[in-house]
Structure formats: structure tokens, C-alpha cells
Amino acid sequence: MNSRAHILARVRRNQPPWRALPEIPSFERPLADPWAAFAKALARMGGSVAVPTEGVALDALISARFPQARVICSATPEVTGTRAMSTVGAPAELDDVDVGVVRAAFGVAETGSVWLSEREFGINVLGFLSQHLVVLLDPRSIVPDLHHAYRHPGFREARYAVFMTGPSATADIEGVLVRGAQGIRTLTVIPIAGADPRSTKQQGRTA
Amino acid sequence: MSRVDHAEASSKFIEAKDHADFHDKRLWDLRKKRDSESEAMPEWEALRTLASAIKEHTLTHLGDYLEQFEKNATANGMIVHWARDAAEHNQIVHAILEQHGATTLVKSKSMLTDECEMRPFLENRGIEIVETDLGERIQQLDDEPPSHIVVPAVHKLRGDVAEVFGRTIGTDATNTDVPYLAESQRRHTRPYYLKAGAAMTGANFAIAETGSFVVCTNEGNADLGANLPPLHIASIGIEKLLPKVEHLGVFVRMLSRSALGSPITQITSHFRAPRPGTEMHVVLVDNGRSERLGMEDFWYSLKCIRCGACMNTCPVYRRSGGLSYGSTYSGPIGVIIDPTFNLRKYSSLPFASTLNGSCTSVCPVKINIHEQIYKWREVIAKRHQLPMVKKEAMRVAGKVLASPKLYRAAVEAAAAGLEHLPRFLVYNPFNAWGRQREVPSAPASTFRQWYVANRGGER
Amino acid sequence: MKVALFIPCYVDAFFPEVGIATLELLERLGCEVDYPLDQTCCGQPMANSGCHEDAHDTEALFARNFAGYDYIVTPSGSCAHHVRDQMTAIEQTPAVQAVRRNTRELVEFLHDVLGVREFPWAEFPHKVGLHIGCATLRGLREAKASEIDEPAFSKPGRLLSAVKGLEFVQPERPDECCGFGGTFSVFEEPVSAKMGHDKVEDHHQAGAEYIVSPDMSCVMHQQGCARRAGLPLKFIHIAQVLNGARA
Numbered sequence: 001m002n003s004r005a006h007i008l009a010r011v012r013r014n015q016p017p018w019r020a021l022p023e024i025p026s027f028e029r030p031l032a033d034p035w036a037a038f039a040k041a042l043a044r045m046g047g048s049v050a051v052p053t054e055g056v057a058l059d060a061l062i063s064a065r066f067p068q069a070r071v072i073c074s075a076t077p078e079v080t081g082t083r084a085m086s087t088v089g090a091p092a093e094l095d096d097v098d099v100g101v102v103r104a105a106f107g108v109a110e111t112g113s114v115w116l117s118e119r120e121f122g123i124n125v126l127g128f129l130s131q132h133l134v135v136l137l138d139p140r141s142i143v144p145d146l147h148h149a150y151r152h153p154g155f156r157e158a159r160y161a162v163f164m165t166g167p168s169a170t171a172d173i174e175g176v177l178v179r180g181a182q183g184i185r186t187l188t189v190i191p192i193a194g195a196d197p198r199s200t201k202q203q204g205r206t207a
Numbered sequence: 208m209s210r211v212d213h214a215e216a217s218s219k220f221i222e223a224k225d226h227a228d229f230h231d232k233r234l235w236d237l238r239k240k241r242d243s244e245s246e247a248m249p250e251w252e253a254l255r256t257l258a259s260a261i262k263e264h265t266l267t268h269l270g271d272y273l274e275q276f277e278k279n280a281t282a283n284g285m286i287v288h289w290a291r292d293a294a295e296h297n298q299i300v301h302a303i304l305e306q307h308g309a310t311t312l313v314k315s316k317s318m319l320t321d322e323c324e325m326r327p328f329l330e331n332r333g334i335e336i337v338e339t340d341l342g343e344r345i346q347q348l349d350d351e352p353p354s355h356i357v358v359p360a361v362h363k364l365r366g367d368v369a370e371v372f373g374r375t376i377g378t379d380a381t382n383t384d385v386p387y388l389a390e391s392q393r394r395h396t397r398p399y400y401l402k403a404g405a406a407m408t409g410a411n412f413a414i415a416e417t418g419s420f421v422v423c424t425n426e427g428n429a430d431l432g433a434n435l436p437p438l439h440i441a442s443i444g445i446e447k448l449l450p451k452v453e454h455l456g457v458f459v460r461m462l463s464r465s466a467l468g469s470p471i472t473q474i475t476s477h478f479r480a481p482r483p484g485t486e487m488h489v490v491l492v493d494n495g496r497s498e499r500l501g502m503e504d505f506w507y508s509l510k511c512i513r514c515g516a517c518m519n520t521c522p523v524y525r526r527s528g529g530l531s532y533g534s535t536y537s538g539p540i541g542v543i544i545d546p547t548f549n550l551r552k553y554s555s556l557p558f559a560s561t562l563n564g565s566c567t568s569v570c571p572v573k574i575n576i577h578e579q580i581y582k583w584r585e586v587i588a589k590r591h592q593l594p595m596v597k598k599e600a601m602r603v604a605g606k607v608l609a610s611p612k613l614y615r616a617a618v619e620a621a622a623a624g625l626e627h628l629p630r631f632l633v634y635n636p637f638n639a640w641g642r643q644r645e646v647p648s649a650p651a652s653t654f655r656q657w658y659v660a661n662r663g664g665e666r
Numbered sequence: 667m668k669v670a671l672f673i674p675c676y677v678d679a680f681f682p683e684v685g686i687a688t689l690e691l692l693e694r695l696g697c698e699v700d701y702p703l704d705q706t707c708c709g710q711p712m713a714n715s716g717c718h719e720d721a722h723d724t725e726a727l728f729a730r731n732f733a734g735y736d737y738i739v740t741p742s743g744s745c746a747h748h749v750r751d752q753m754t755a756i757e758q759t760p761a762v763q764a765v766r767r768n769t770r771e772l773v774e775f776l777h778d779v780l781g782v783r784e785f786p787w788a789e790f791p792h793k794v795g796l797h798i799g800c801a802t803l804r805g806l807r808e809a810k811a812s813e814i815d816e817p818a819f820s821k822p823g824r825l826l827s828a829v830k831g832l833e834f835v836q837p838e839r840p841d842e843c844c845g846f847g848g849t850f851s852v853f854e855e856p857v858s859a860k861m862g863h864d865k866v867e868d869h870h871q872a873g874a875e876y877i878v879s880p881d882m883s884c885v886m887h888q889q890g891c892a893r894r895a896g897l898p899l900k901f902i903h904i905a906q907v908l909n910g911a912r913a
Binding site: 218231235242245252526527565568569585586589593598600601604618639642645652658 | 673675678679682683686689701704705706707709711715716717718722723724726727801841842843845846850851852853854855856857858859861886887889891893894
């Protein structure tokens with residue numbers, strides 16, 4: 001008997017009497033100001049907000065925020081950066097990226113999270129090799145909580161989908177919080193409505 | 208295999224006062240952070256009830272959900288393997304690595320791989336393994352197992368980490384600045400992600416409906432690993448199954464709040480299919496879980512989502528440290544699952560508890576931990592794994608307390624003994640009570656003597 | 667109603683004043699109380715060690731001694747919890763089940779059965795740290811545990827708040843276990859003692875003069891720690907306070 005059959009047989013033999021699956025109730029709580037709730041949660045998790053200024057292009061806003069950055073790689077056509085995603089071959093080439101730029105599909109007010117998949121990243125590891133990540137987010141896309149968030153069709157369609165909530169972090173040494181552990185050192189959300197990220201204008205790849 | 212002596216190990220732990228005090232305070236702080244989250248959420252207790260019910264449903268239909276997961280994961284392009292036990296898990300992983308010619312493996316935190324003792328197995332076969340989680344890396348470099356399932360090096364102070372890193376990765380051993388130490392590990396580990404032939408992760412949850420799995424981390428290490436090398440292997444215990452994506456709403460909301468008092472981990476990743484041109488393997492592992500499923504008193508332990516909240520709240524764990532349990536799984540959850548791995552070796556663990564029940568109260572999936580601890584004591588007594596001293600003491604107690612005459616004689620003797628014995632006889636190394644405590648004073652008469660004298664005896 | 671008094675062995679041996687106060691308090695509140703003279707123990711020490719066979723005869727004796735009463739009242743939460751929830755070494759006849767069902771810890775009995783809220787004779791002008799033992803707290807649910815998100819309540823607290831002059835002080839860890847744990851106190855002595863010392867230090871830092879508790883087993887352990895540490899803490903059972911003890 002192969003292991004699969006062996007395990008399944010033992011599991012089925014030992015399963016206790018059936019318990020019913022409960023319904024998840026709706027924990028509806030109307031959010032007066034989703035953006036404010038999101039921003040507050042984001043700040044708590046170590047993320048920042050950069051509010052776009054009238055007349056200032058996104059590229060300029062990002063350069064001003066990261067004056068030392070040499071390599072700015074954007075997965076969204078709304079920002080040009082210094083390196084086009086279309087020119088990137090292997091994921092490891094993103095090792096020298098100072099600032100990665102993406103547009104999130106939506107945000108979650110409860111936690112301050114943004115949702116990204118291979119479509120939004122172009123190359124997934126942009127979200128982790130970059131020293132800093134800038135995330136464009138349409139405030140109208142913010143859902144109240146994770147129950148809502150998990151209804152998003154992306155969980156059935158994307159190969160890889162991630163909630164990013166602030167920068168990477170660790171408190172493994174003496175409980176001292178270090179923001180910027182091994183992934184991104186900072187995460188900045190720019191609240192700005194944009195083109196549908198599923199539009200054909202998106203020039204990213206799907207790796 | 209010799210028995211773990213928790214009391215002996217705890218004694219050493221407590222003697223290192225600075226370390227012990229920090230350990231206790233740090234974990235209590237995590238418990239308080241959890242409380243802040245639970246108090247801020249009106250539906251907290253409702254979610255616990257839901258989470259428990261979802262897990263119980265899943266476990267009682269586990270065969271079907273495992274098949275559904277496999278079917279969907281395979282359709283997504285994942286390759287699914289089944290491992291009966293730790294040895295088979297290790298062999299499967301090795302075979303996959305060999306097939307791909309991968310000799311360097313980056314891995315994120317997975318208690319399951321520790322449970323299977325995978326690292327020495329692979330290292331003996333020429334695979335270089337780099338633990339990428341900071342806490343796990345510290346422990347790997349120090350050749351010590353992790354002491355806590357969420358914060359593996361919680362028992363170490365910054366000076367210890369500086370010493371380990373100085374000795375192994377060439378940092379300045381006198382520099383104990385925590386950001387410096389974390390940055391050092393970042394810089395030292397980063398090249399490995401870029402050159403490794405393979406990455407391994409565990410999984411917090413596996414979703415049957417979509418054939419996907421979820422990895423919750425804070426550091427970014429799991430996702431660097433999973434998204435760089437062309438090969439990703441995920442080790443998943445069969446009890447990690449959940450039926451549907453919507454259930455993640457409940458579990459992801461509870462996991463980090465319970466573990467660290469933060470609403471979500473910084474990175475919560477959902478893997479449904481490999482990146483084009485790469486391979487993704489899942490190893491579903493039994494290693495005693497299917498057997499535990501059939502234990503009427505103990506199958507609820509399979510609901511565990513590995514949050515560590517029970518460890519953070521346990522007053523015994525906080526004062527003895529995870530290493531004193533001698534197992535991958537320590538603290539309250541360790542106490543109830545370790546005896547299934549080796550009853551004799553872990554027979555002292557269910558007694559490393561006051562049965563206070565705090566663990567049960569914080570468990571997000573409502574495992575009745577302290578009740579299972581109580582039940583394990585009965586199993587251990589029945590299977591003759593109690594230390595002789597205790598067994599005899601209980602036998603004698605059972606006889607004395609069942610006889611009114613013997614009981615009265617003993618009570619009166621105890622009271623008299625305390626009254627008359629010299630201090631050195633009462634306080635000596637054989638009297639464990641008296642090592643750090645005074646014994647009670649002897650009263651003039653027992654209650655019963657008073658009652659008979661003042662209330663006229665027989666009723 | 668017919669009430670019987672069960673006095674745990676350590677109260678019988680070391681703290682008879684607690685038994686006396688319990689008896690007097692119940693009588694003051696109008697109860698006629700029997701004290702079966704052949705009582706010994708509820709079986710908890712053996713059962714908690716997993717030695718259910720060794721607990722059998724003791725539990726059987728308990729069931730025999732306390733048969734036929736409307737309530738069996740005991741000044742010990744851990745004993746009441748054992749009897750109600752874990753006394754299963756003996757055959758569960760209807761008589762045994764009745765004894766188990768009817769056993770109450772003192773505070774439960776006063777609060778739930780007699781519904782007492784006033785103690786006009788009581789006065790305790792001291793700063794008090796209230797210690798509720800874990801079996802009493804999480805087993806008998808006599809108060810909200812800090813882990814559970816629910817409205818605050820405390821049966822012992824409620825009763826004590828009726829005592830003139832009594833002022834509660836809050837330790838930093840209000841319901842962390844004190845480390846007695848029965849045989850744990852001996853077989854895991856290092857951790858047990860550390861927990862006990864931490865507990866009394868916490869109360870001391872909070873400004874407590876007295877630790878008041880429904881659980882003398884915990885008190886015995888904490889008192890032992892406090893005395894060894896030379897802390898000026900005093901200890902008293904809730905029955906004594908409610909019965910009018912001034913100190």
C-alpha cells in the first residue's frame with residue numbers, strides 16, 4: 001500500500017464522529033472613513049503614507065522621497081522609474097533595486113494591508129528584494145476587514161497573492177522591534193485612484 | 208531514550224537570573240499584547256468558537272479534505288507527495304533536491320521540519336541548509352534547537368546573539384546593538400536567496416477548496432526564498448487543512464493577534480501554483496497525526512494553529528524556557544502532543560503544570576489543553592511511567608486518606624511534627640517544600656479536635 | 667436545607683481557624699450545618715497525579731460521608747472543582763452524582779445559593795490583594811479570567827466589597843497562577859517557588875497588607891514564600907474576613 005493510501009486509510013479509520021461546518025456570520029461594521037481607518041492601521045504596522053500633491057508627478061514625488069535611490073523599478077505604467085520591468089530577465093536581477101513601485105489591487109482597513117499578486121508585481125520578488133516599496137492604492141478599493149478581503153476572486157486566480165502590511169520586521173532579538181528585517185525596509189502607500197490594474201496597459205510580467 | 212527531567216532543567220534556567228527574568232517579562236508582554244487585541248474585538252470569543260468548530264469539522268472529514276486539496280493543488284501545477292513519517296518526509300525532500308541538483312537550501316520557519324529532524328538528515332547528504340528566520344538562524348548557528356515556536360531565540364539576550372554571530376558569521380562580537388545584529392543577518396543571508404537551488408517553507412494553513420497554502424511571516428525571508436530559486440518545497444502537516452478560502456478570514460484574523468498581539472503578520476502569502484518555469488512541491492506529512500486523530504481524549508490537539516499563545520501565557524513555560532521540555536514542541540501544547548511521540552521520554556511533561564487553565568483560555572481554537580494534561584497524567588500512571596517516588600507516595604496517600612483513623616493519626620502527627628521538630632530536620636535537602644518556603648505553623652488543635660471539643664462530637 | 671461542611675485536610679491540620687470561621691459564618695446566616703466526623707479528603711491529590719485507582723477508596727468514603735445532604739459546602743475551590751468535575755474514580759451511581767452536583771465552594775454557596783450580599787458585622791480596614799485560586803477562577807468560574815473577553819464579574823470580590831473599610835489593591839498580574847499546583851509544589855519545586863515568590867512580591871509592590879483568598883492551599887504556599895522572603899504580608903481566608911475578623 002503506498003503512503004497516500006496508507007495515510008488516507010488511517011485518517012478515515014480514525015476520524016471522530018462528524019462535526020458540522022459552521023456558517024461564518026457577517027461581522028458588518030459600516031466604516032465611516034475607510035481611508036482613515038486604513039491609514040491608522042498602516043501606521044501602527046510601520047507603514048507610511050505619501051499624499052500626492054497637485055501638479056507633482058508620481059516619479060518626482062518618489063525621487064524626492066528617496067533622493068539616494070539609484071534604481072527605481074516600477075511594475076505599474078503610472079510610474080516610469082529608472083528601470084523598466086520589461087527589461088528585467090531573471091528575478092535575481094532585482095537585487096539592486098532601491099525602490100520598487102507597484103499598484104495594489106485593494107487594501108484592507110482592519111489591518112492596513114495591501115493586496116498584491118504576480119499581476120501587480122510583474123516579478124513577485126520585487127516586493128521583497130527592493131530596499132523600499134511604494135504602493136499606489138485607490139482609496140475606494142479599501143474593504144473593511146479580512147472577511148471581505150477573502151471574497152476577492154484573486155485568491156482563486158492568482159498563482160501567488162500576498163497581503164503586505166507595512167515593512168518587513170522582526171523582534172526576535174530581545175523583543176526589540178526592528179523595521180526592515182530581510183524584506184523591504186519601508187513601505188509607503190500613495191493614495192491615488194488609477195487605471196484598472198487588470199487593464200491591458202499593464203506592462204508587467206507574470207513571474 | 209532517557210526521560211526528560213523538566214524540573215532539573217528548570218532549576219538551571221531559573222538560576223540564570225537576568226535571562227530568566229527577561230524571558231518571563233518578554234513573553235508576558237506578548238500575552239498582554241494579545242489581550243489588547245482580544246479586548247478591542249467584540250467578536251473575539253465568537254471567533255474562537257468559530258475557529259474551533261471549523262477545525263473540528265475539518266478534522267472529522269479530514270480524508271475528504273486531503274483528497275480535495277491534493278486534487279486542486281495538482282490541477283494548479285503543484286506536485287503533491289505523502290509522507291507517513293519523519294523518515295519518509297526527509298527522504299522525499301532529499302529526492303526532490305537531488306533530482307534538481309540542488310545543494311543549497313534556504314528555509315523559513317517550519318516546526319514540522321524540526322519535528323522530522325530534517326536538517327541533520329540533509330546535511331549528512333551534502334545539502335547546505337540556511338535557516339532564514341532570524342530566531343531560527345541564531346539557534347542554527349549556536350547548534351541549539353529553537354525554544355519557542357514563534358520566537359525561537361527568546362531565551363537569549365543580545366549579548367548571547369552577538370557572541371554567536373561573532374563566532375560564526377564574522378560580526379563584531381562586542382557590538383550588541385540589536386539593529387546591527389539584525390542587519391548583519393540580513394546582509395549575510397541575502398546572497399543565499401540569490402544562489403540557492405531550492406527553498407523550503409512550512410504552511411500555516413492549506414485550503415482544500417483552492418489547493419493553495421498560506422505562509423504567515425514578518426521578516427520577508429519566506430517570500431524571498433519562495434520567489435527566487437526555481438524550486439519551492441512546502442512541508443505541511445495533514446492537520447493544517449481548512450475547507451475554504453473564506454475560513455482564512457477567521458484564522459488569519461486570530462493567528463498573529465494570538466501570537467504577537469499584532470492584527471496580522473507583515474507578510475501573509477497565498478501560494479496556489481508555481482511561477483511559470485519553476486516547480487512547487489508539497490509534502491503532506493502524517494508522522495503520528497492520523498493516530499492521534501483516533502485518540503478520543505487527545506484528538507483536539509490537532510486543531511492547533513501553532514500560534515504560541517499558550518506558551519506566552521503559561522507561568523511554568525515562562526519560568527523554565529522551551530528547552531527544558533526537550534522537544535520541538537514545548538509549553539502547554541508540547542505537553543499534550545509530545546507524549547504521543549514518546550510516552551516514556553516525555554512522561555514528566557504533563558506534571559510540569561499546575562493545571563491553572565490559562566492556556567485553554569487563550570487558545571484561539573479552544574483546545575482544552577489543561578484538561579488533556581490532566582488526562583495524560585492518568586495515561587502515564589496507568590502505563591507505569593510515574594517515577595517510583597511519586598507512585599509510592601500516591602499509593603500510601605490513597606490508603607491513609609481512605610481511612611478515617613489513619614487520616615486522623617497522620618494529621619495529628621503532621622501538626623505535632625511541625626510543632627516539635629527542630630528546624631534542621633524540617634528544612635533539609637530532602638524536604639523540597641522547605642528549600643525556598645517556610646512550612647506552615649502548627650496550630651493548637653486541628654479543626655476536628657476543635658469541633659469535637661466545642662460542638663459535641665458525633666452528629 | 668441540610669448542609670454539610672467538608673474541611674480539606676490541610677485546613678484541618680494547619681488552618682483550623684478557617685474551618686471555624688466557615689462554620690460560624692454559615693450558622694450566622696441561618697444554616698444548620700453538620701460536620702461528618704469520618705471525613706478525610708476528596709481524592710484530589712491522587713487524581714491530579716493520574717492515580718485514579720489510588721483515589722478510588724477516598725472518593726468512595728467522601729461520597730458515603732456526604733450522602734443525603736442538600737449542599738456540601740467547603741472552603742476550598744480546588745476541592746469543590748475536583749468533586750464536581752473530576753470525581754470519576756468511583757462508580758457514578760445516582761447518589762454519587764447527587765453528592766457531586768451539590769458540592770459548593772463557600773463563596774459560590776454564599777453568592778449563588780444564599781444570595782448573601784451584606785455582612786453588617788464585618789469590618790476589615792486594610793489594603794487587600796484578592797487572590798482567587800485557578801481552580802476557583804477558571805474551574806468554578808467565580809470571576810472573569812483576564813484571558814477571556816467578557817464583562818467583568820467577581821463573586822469573591824462582590825462579597826468582599828460589602829466589608830467596611832476594605833480597600834482592594836491590584837497587582838500587576840491579577841490572575842497569574844501562584845504556583846502551588848498540589849504535588850507540583852514539591853515535584854517541580856524550583857518553578858513553584860519562583861512563581862510563589864513572584865506572586866507575593868507583586869502583591870507587596872501593589873501595596874497589599876493582606877492577601878485574602880478563598881483558597882488556603884494557595885495561601886499556604888504564598889505565605890511560605892513571603893515568610894522566607896521576609897515580606898511583611900499577612901494572609902487570611904475570605905471566610906474569616908466575612909465572619910468578622912478584624913485582622
